[in-house]
Amino acid sequence: MDAQLLSDDLADQIVTTARTATGDSLRSVTYFTRSDFEQLYLREDLERDADLDTFVGHEWRGFRDTSNAYQSSELGEYRFTVRAFTNGYLLRVTGDRRGVLITTDGLQMQSYEEVADAIEKMLAEDPTSE
Template identity: 40%
Template sequence: MTRSSIDVSQTFTDAIVSTVRTTLGDSLRSVVYFTRDDFETLYVRQDLYGGDEEKIRSVKGALVENERAAFGPQETYGTTGTDSEGSEGPEFGEYEFTLRVFSDGFVGRAVVGDHGIIVTTDELEFSEFEEMEVAICQILEEETTA
């Protein structure tokens, strides 16, 4: 089995998982920390994947590849371009987080600098994701400056 090359401290892992579990509760399915080059699964709910580490790494690897777009220019929406008269498009402000909605759950992603967190859940209220995003971005920011 291929292991991650990321050295994630237990303190960081505990802070992220505790924060996400507190804000999202039992609906939380998984938490993944990722960079441009690798990822580490920090938490997977016990009833998923039968504890099969290889399957978890495979499934989460595919998820991470989809979410790495956060590091590319297509995810920087500072302005949406120019209109027919040459004016700049609307300003959306700073990126906060991405939430993908599916029929049976959600995938949330928050990125700060060159690293991010992906969470997967069963169905929840949107406000619960906002609370989680603020908290994990603060932890990611602290990790960046440490």
């Protein structure tokens, strides 16, 4: 991760949006592209030893697989994924070239929808997109 993947302004905007929507439930925020990632936020009570390289790789492949599998679904276009784990939840908002992973403690589904909508909009409006 030699070069900065996104502007400081966009990084701050993503973290602020996630923090506003999730409050103290926010655990982490990671921005990623097809080839790199940058952890933008990690709550201070969490360990800094996560294998983000493998984690992001799985989520990128998961996005591709999900997008391909549901291309012609009557449910409509795929938007985001929420995964449940023993110690928290993961929200993946991904586009063709980049995305954001947000981990949280438990939230209402509406909170995930709100943050996903905001992140999708930010990524779409960012003029520095790949």
